Amino acid sequence: ILNVEQSPQSLHVQEGDSTNFTCSFPSSNFYALHWYRWETAKSPEALFVMTLNGDEKKKGRISATLNTKEGYSYLYIKGSQPEDSATYLCAFITLLTGGGNKLTFGTGTQLKVEL
Amino acid sequence: EAQVTQNPRYLITVTGKKLTVTCSQNMNHEYMSWYRQDPGLGLRQIYYSMNVEVTDKGDVPEGYKVSRKEKRNFPLILESPSPNQTSLYFCASSLYRGPIDEQYFGPGTRLTVT
Numbered sequence: 001i002l003n004v005e006q007s008p009q010s011l012h013v014q015e016g017d018s019t020n021f022t023c024s025f026p027s028s029n030f031y032a033l034h035w036y037r038w039e040t041a042k043s044p045e046a047l048f049v050m051t052l053n054g055d056e057k058k059k060g061r062i063s064a065t066l067n068t069k070e071g072y073s074y075l076y077i078k079g080s081q082p083e084d085s086a087t088y089l090c091a092f093i094t095l096l097t098g099g100g101n102k103l104t105f106g107t108g109t110q111l112k113v114e115l
Numbered sequence: 116e117a118q119v120t121q122n123p124r125y126l127i128t129v130t131g132k133k134l135t136v137t138c139s140q141n142m143n144h145e146y147m148s149w150y151r152q153d154p155g156l157g158l159r160q161i162y163y164s165m166n167v168e169v170t171d172k173g174d175v176p177e178g179y180k181v182s183r184k185e186k187r188n189f190p191l192i193l194e195s196p197s198p199n200q201t202s203l204y205f206c207a208s209s210l211y212r213g214p215i216d217e218q219y220f221g222p223g224t225r226l227t228v229t
Contacts, residue, residue: 032215049215103163106157107156
């Protein structure tokens with residue numbers, strides 16, 4: 001069973017704060033990493049797909065970096081707004097011996113942005 | 116509108132009564148997948164399908180069956196549901212490169228087995 005860990009488990013910040021959280025994954029057999037945003041009572045929505053070591057992706061105030069050699073990815077939110085409140089999931093995709101690939105989700109970081 | 120649909124959205128059933136949760140996508144995606152979400156455990160993959168007539172087990176396939184007779188549909192079948200299958204279920208699809216492509220999730224099906 002692959003170990004994909006996200007920290008912190010939950011986070012409360014004030015509006016306007018910048019914040020970041022971590023996804024840690026095995027550094028071997030890396031294929032890709034996804035970040036998803038999951039609002040309460042909705043479905044997860046993709047934020048980023050990252051495949052290369054050193055990748056940096058940005059969408060508005062949200063950005064992500066990837067270090068495949070040491071097995072981690074950071075998600076940053078600049079100037080948090082209440083609408084950023086959600087659970088942020090990472091998903092690690094690895095290659096399987098013999099072909100095929102496997103996708104494993106972390107348990108998520110729950111972010112609450114307060115006024 | 117491009118979307119993944121699931122039905123039913125909510126279902127309460129009794130132990131042993133066979134049920135099917137349907138999943139359909141209108142984006143011509145090749146890869147489809149089923150997940151269950153349980154508190155503290157994250158999304159866990161049940162089954163996935165790389166294309167029509169090609170399915171494979173995920174992390175937690177026991178007690179579930181799937182089929183992929185058409186590209187757009189990927190039903191999840193519980194032949195004899197048990198209370199430990201009470202969960203929130205999501206269907207997802209992605210374009211063609213398997214899980215390299217971002218996944219599009221359905222709205223979820225909340226299942227309770229008594």
